[in-house]
Amino acid sequence: MPSTRDIRRRITSVKKTAQITNAMEKVAQAKMARAQQAAIGGRPYAELMNRMLGEVVTHAGDFEHSLMETRGGERRALILVTTDKGMCGAVNTNLLRLVSDEFIKDDTRVISAGRKGAQHATRAGWDLAAEFSYADRPTFTEARVITKVAVDLFESGEVDHVDIAFSNFVNTILQKPEVQTLLPITEIKGVSAGVEGEEMSAELPGGTTEFLFEPSASGVLGELLPHYLNFQVHQILLEAKASEFSSKMVAMKNATDNANNLIKDLTLTFNKMRQAAITNELLEITTAQMALGN
């Protein structure tokens, strides 16, 4: 049976934990707002990019690009986008479970963005080809470096497919682990900038207008494709960040609520014990008085 002093000590400690988790919740909330903003900010660009790519592809004719080459092989690389830090609910766990159940084979090369993924890969004995971290506000440069490694692997023929796994930001309480194909770009599809989980229209505009190309259609496409990849990776990083922060916010809110409930319970126990002690004391006094009194 713990003494009243033990309980009081526990209450103080739980209160402090609640303060910390509360602060973390507020921080995550602010960062989430920013991350969502960034993901929305990328949308007009994604739309324009898709439209331009669609137009170029319709007009470029039988153009072949090394990034569009479909090879028969089954060797894969996976870009694994996780968080750097923990305390963010189940985003990493869910993603890693999906990935290890369905996508990782013995010869899959893993490119990790985010420390948690790299840690897991090492522990699980995956073939870790490269490891990156990215800032709270992912920059285009960070995306470019990650894409470069993947493109190098693909172009050198070491792998035949590149997939990217990340937690897609559906809304604040729902993040869905997802795997998308990055390479080869067999079909141009919309970059899902899905802040609300909606897909960009994947339909390509028909070739009604004749375009002039400077310097040439293939020249433009050759430049546009790598850029498209970079952008897609960048957008995915933004989404992963939005997921991380919203999940963290929810996790921390739950932690704070739990701590507050615990405080309530503990306070109740504490008061009961105090009351019991007082009653006991009163009883003793009365008994003693009665014994002496008569």
Place this chain on the structure above:
Amino acid sequence: MADTLKLEIVTPESVIYSEDVDMVTLPGSEGDSGIYPNHVPLMTKVKAGELVVKKDGAEEFLAVAEGFAEITGNHVAILTDNAIDSADVDEAAAEEAKAKAEQRLEEGGDMTEDEAKALNQAILFSAAQLKAKRSRR
């Protein structure tokens, strides 16, 4: 037919510029091209450089980084890594960024081709910012 162009400049972060203008001169990969309304549909690469917008008789200057432009009739859409209105250019910061990039390039070392290319682009963009800023005066 409308005799203005709708100019849009879009970067990964946001839409930098979206307005109706009379004419725009953009730094294409094959040289600068002046675009008037009802231009023939054109798709071109854009170099880092200075973009001049004519609007209501006045000229505006913007700096753009490398990217692409799509021109259809009365619509000019520019897709670029970075763009800035000359009014917002911080001259000192641009100078510094340029000097830093040049120094890095100078030192060379174990730089990959891509890094060198990125640095070159950074230098060009800084130079474009400075040029746009100075044209403004």
